[in-house]
Amino acid sequence: MTAPTVEAREVRKSFDDADTGTVAAVDGLSLSVRKGQLTALVGPDGAGKTTLMRMFAGLMTPDGGALSVLGIDVARDPQQVQDRISYMPQRFGLYEDLSVQENLDLYADLHGVPMDARRDRFARMLEMTDMARFTDRPAGKLSGGMKQKLGLACTLVRSPDLLLLDEPSVGVDPLSRRDLWRIVQQLVDDEGLSVIVSTSYMDEAERCAQVFVMHRGKVLAEGTPDALRERAHGLTYTALTPPGVAARDLQARLIDAPHLVIDAVPQGGNVRYILQPDEKAEEVAALTGEITTEPRPEELEDAFMMLLRQQEDEAPASAAATRPAAVVEGTADGKPVIVVRDLVRKFGDFTAVASTSFEVRRGEIFGLLGPNGAGKTTTFRMLCGLLPATSGQLDVAGRDLRTARAQARARIGYVAQKFALYGTLNVRENLQFYGRAYGLGRRALRDRIDEMTEQFSLDPEAQSGLLPGGFKQRLSMAAGLIHQPEILFLDEPTSGIDPLARRAFWRTITALAQGGVTIIITTHFMEEAEYCDRIAIQDAGEMLALGTPREVRELAGTDGARDMNSAFIAVVEDARARRSRAEAA
Amino acid sequence: MQAIALYITQTIALIRKEMLALLKDPSSRALLLAPALMQTLLFGYGATYDLTYAPFSVLDQSRGATSTELLARIEATGIFARVATLDNASQIAGQIDSGDSLLVVVFPPDFESRLAAQTEAPMQVILDGRNSATSSAAASQIAAIVGAYNQSLGATSPISILRRAWFNPNYESRWNLMPAMIASLSMLQTLMLAALSVAREREQGTFDQLLVTPLTPSQILIGKALPSIIIGLVQSTIIFLVILFWFQIPMAGSVWLLYFGLVTFTIAAVGIGLSISAVSLTMQQAMLYTFMLIMPLMLLSGLLTPVRNMPAILQIATYVNPLRFGIDTVRRVYLEGATFADVATNFIPLLAVAAVTLPLSAWLFRNRLS
C-alpha cells in the first residue's frame, strides 16, 4: 500500500463574516486520498469543497489540523507542493487576450516542460480537446466549453503528481463535459494520474474510484460509488406516467410528500423517486394510487439525496413554493404567447441565429438547449428584447418587439444567468426597485414583496451580495416575478447550484406553469429538460430539434431513447456530421 | 396624467436605487467625501504662487552703511531670510545650484563710494530661475524695496503709478485658485461617477436586467444623471464652505447665481461622463477614457494658468471644455460679484455640451451593440 496522496487530519478553516462572526468552512475534516485514481468530492453549496481544494493547493492555510499533500506539509511549504501539482480552479484563469497556443506555452514554460516533451504533449492535448484548428484564436473568443477544455489542457501541460479539479463542468454543455472527462479518464488510465475532482454532477462522481460526500465542512460519507449506492438499495422506484399527465405534475405530486418520498425527478417521460426507509406501505399506496410503479436499480444520486435529506434541519425548501402562484388571466386558451418567424441575427459576417421559427403557448415550459456558443443566448436575448433581430418576426405577449418593446417588456420577467441584482442593496430594496420600475403601486408593491419573501424564504433585510448562491438565485427569481409577468425568461438558472437547490427551484417553476405563466428556460442539465413541455435544440445557429422531450428522444434514435443527455449528444453530433459531410461534398 | 405620474415614480425609483447603491457601500461613501475635503485643504495650503519664504545669501564687498541698511530693509519684509553670508564670488554658484538660496545679493566694493559721489551705484541680484514664477516674484519684491530706498534718498520720479487691485487687493493667489476648486475638484468625481454608472451595470450584468424593465431611455438617463449631479453639487458645497469659512475668502456675488452656474456646469460634466459610460463596455474602459479626457479638460480650463496665455488654436479648443466656463463663472461670481448679465455668455457653451451629450448617451444606452 503506497502512501496517500492527500492526508488530512482534523483540518479546520474559518472565515470572518460580517453578520455572524466566524463561519467554519471546513470543520475538523479528515480524509485520506489514494494515489493513482480518481477521487470525487461531492456536496451541496457551502459544504467547503472549494476551500478544501484551495488548502490542498496551498492557496489557503488551515487554521488547525494537519494536512499533507504528496507527503509534504502544505502549510509549511506550499511552493514545493505547487511545483508538483496542477490545479484548475472553478473559473480557470485563461488570459483572454492571449491565443490558445500562447496560453499553453505560458503554462509549459512556467512548469519548465522541456521543448521536445512539449511537442508531443501539445499535439496530444490539442487532439484530445479537438482544438488543433483554433491555436491562433484568442482564448477570450472561445465558447464556454472550449475555454474549460483549454483550461484543463493548460493544467495538464505536464503530467502532475496530483491534479485538482474544482467543479470543472459548471456551465459546460454535455458535449464538452464528455470531452473533459474523456481526457481526464485517459490520463488516469495511461499515466496513473492522481485526480481529485469536486463536482455537483453525480454521474461524474460515479466514474470515480472513491467518493467523499461533504456537508458543512465535514465528511458525511465516503466509499466507492458502489458502496455508497448500496445505502439506497430497495428504496428506488420509477413511476410510469399515465397518458395525458405531464411527468412534472406527477413529480410534483410525489415530491410534495416529503414524509414518504425523499426525492423525485422526471426522467425519460416517467418519474424516478426514492422512498423514505421507514415508509408505511399503505400511505405510499395512497400517494401513488392508480399509478404503476416499478423498482429500479439504485444510483449514486439516490444515495446522495438520501444523505443530504437526512441532514436537512428544515423542511425541504420546495414546500414553501407549493402555494400556487396567482393565476394569469386567460390561462390555457391555447393561443401562442411567443411567435417567432424566420428570425435571423447576424454579427457582421457571422450568422449567430439562422432563420429560426417556433411558437410557445401560454403556460408552457419551453426549454432552449444547445452546446456553448450555439446561438441560444442570442436567441434568448432577442426574445427578451435585449438585442434587435436582423430580420424576421418576433411577437412576445402579443406585441411586436420591433415596434412596441416597452409594452412587451412590462409583461415579461427576466432572470439572468449570473446574479444580476444590486449587491450592495438588501433584498427588500432590490425588490422595491424592480417593483417600482414595473410601475407597481405602493400597496401592491408591499403585498408582492411580502408574498415573494415568504414564498422564497428570503430575509428582506439581508444584503443581496452576501447571500449564499442558492439564495441569490431565489432573489433573482423573486425580482423577475415581482410584477407577475405573463412570461418568465430564465437563462441557465441552475448552473452551479447543487441538486437540492435545483429540486426546490424546479418545484417553483412547475407551480408557476400551473398558474399559467409561460416559462422559457435554457439549461445545461439535460435531465432538467424533462421538466419542459417542449424543448428546442440549437447548434451553430440552427434549430436541430423541436418537440416534447419524448419526441426529441425518439428523434435521436435508440441510443438517445434512455436519457436526455445521450439524446442531446446524438442530435448535435448527427447534425455536425451531416454538416461536415455537406461541406466536404 | 396617470402616465406622467407613472413616469415620475419609475424615475424616482431608479434615482433612489442609484443613491442607495452609492451610499450603502461604506468605501464608496468614504470615496465620495474624503478626497474632496482632503484635497481642498491640501491644495488650499499647498497650491500658492505667493512668495512667502525666500532664502538668500549676501556677498557684501562694500561693507558700508547703505548695504547694511538695504539688507535690513530686505530682511524686514519677513519673506527674505538670510541663510548665508559669503566671502567671495566663487561661493555664489554653490548657493544657487544647491537651492539653498533662491537669490544672492552682491554689493560690489565701490558701492558705497559711488553713492557718496552722487552717482548710480549698481547692486547685483542673482536669482535661481528654475522656478520662473518664484524668481520673478522675488525680483519684483527686491525692486520695490530698492525703489522705496531710492525715494528716501530723494530721487523721485516725475511720474508715479498708483496701483489698486480690485477683487483681490493683496494679490493672494489662493483667492484665484480656491474658487476654481469648487468646479474642478467636484468635476473629477462627478465625471468618474457618471462614467462608471452605466459601465459598472454593464459589467455586472445588471444593465440587462434594467433594460428588460419598461423603463424608457429618457428615464434611465434622468435616473443615472441626477444622482451624479446631486453628488457633484454636494461636493461643490463642501468645498465652497471650506473656502468661505476655513480659508475665509470673501464671497462677493450671489449664492443663487453661483449655484445656477454650478448646476449648469455639473449637468454638462455629467453629460460627458454618461456618454463615456454609454460607449464603454467595461469599467476599465470607462476609467481610461475618463482619465484621458480629464487631463486635457483640467489643463485647458484656466485652472493653473490663464486661458488667454495659450496659443490661439488651444484657446479655440477650450470652447468645448465645460470646466473652462465652470471655473470662469465660479471665479467671477465668487470674487468679482459678477451679475448674470456679466457671465451669461458662459452658459451657452455649457448648455450646448449638455444638449449634445445627454441625448447622445440616452440613445447609446440601448443602441450600443455588445
Place this chain on the structure above:
Amino acid sequence: MKRSASVTRLLALLRKETRQMLRDRSNLYVGLALPLVLILLFGYGLSFDVTDARVAVVMEDGSAATVNAVAGLVGSDYLSPIWAHSMFEAEQMIRADEADAILRVPADFTRNLTAGQGQLQLILNGVDSNTAQAIEGYANSAVTSALLHRADRQADVGTEAASVAIVQRIWFNEASNSTWFFVPGLVVLIMTLIGAFLTSLLIAREWERGTLESLFVTPARPLELVLSKLAPYVVIGAIDLVMCLLAAKFLFEVPIRGSLWIIAFSSILYLLVSLSLGLVISGLTRNQFAASQIALLVSFMPALMLSGFVFDLRNVPVVIQVVSNLLPATHFMGLIKTLFMAGDYWPQIIRANVILAIYTTVLVIVARRTLAKKLD
C-alpha cells in the same frame, strides 16, 4: 541550451505581460498617446507668460504730455490698449472680462507732471494675481522707458542723484520663460502617470478575472511575477522619456544642461518607484476601480499639485512641506529641473537617487508580499 528554471519562467511571464500590454489598445493609448497629448498641452497650454494683456485706457487729460506718457504702453509687446471714454465704461469692461486692467490718466496729470508729481492710476483685476502682477510690472517698465525717452529729448541731464540700481541676473532661465519651468516637470508627471495608473490595474485585473489563482499554483515565484509586470512598462516609460526629451529640445527649445545618462538613469529609477507603487496599490486593493482611484489620489494629483511642479514648495506651510517631502515625486522633480536647467549638480543627484532607490526597494518588497500566493 541550458537555462535555469527561474529564467525560463521569468521569460515566459515577461512574454505574457508584453503580449497582454500590446494587445490591450487602451494600455497603449494611456502609455503612448496620452503622454504625447500631455507634452503638447503642457508645453503650449500652460504658461504664466502674459502676452497681449488688455488694458483699458481712460484719458481724462488729453494733452500732449499724456499721449507721451502712454506711448510706452502702446509700443509694448505685452500690453494692448483699448481706449475707453470714461471710467464707467472701463469698469464695465473689467466686469465683462473684456479688459484686464484700467490705466487712468487723471485730468490734472499734466499740471502735476510739470510740478514733477505726475500720477497715473492703474486699476487691476486682482483675481488672477499672476497676470495682475505681470501687467503691473509691464506698466512700470513702460512708464520708466517713457521717462527716459522724455529725458533724452529734453536733454535734462544733471539731475542725477545718488540712487541704487539693480543689476539683475536670472540664472538657468534668463528670459524667465515659464515653458522652461514646466517642461522638465512634465517628465515627472508622465512617469507618474504611466507608473501608477497603468500598473495599478495590472494585479487587480488578474484578481478580478481569477487568473492569479491558476498562476499561483505553478512553480512561478512571487518576485518573478512582480518583475515580469514591471519590465514591459519600463520600456513604455523609456519611450515616453525619449519623447519628452525630444520635445523639450526641439519643440520647446528648453536647454538640457545636465548629462543625458544621468537624466535617463534617474528617470528610470523614478519610473520604477511609481510602477512598483502602482503594483502595491493594485495588490492591496485587488479591485481595478479602487486601485485606479487610489493611484490617482496618492500619486498623480500630489505629483501635479504638491511636488513643486507648479507651486514652489518654499511658499507652503510646514505641514504641506512634510507631506511633499514624503512624495518620491518631489525629490525627482527637484532633480530633473536642476538636470535640465542647471546641469549636473552631484550632491543633489546622489541624494535624490538614493532616496528613489530606497523607495524602489521597499515598494518592490511590499509588492512581492501582496502576491504571496495566498487567497486568505
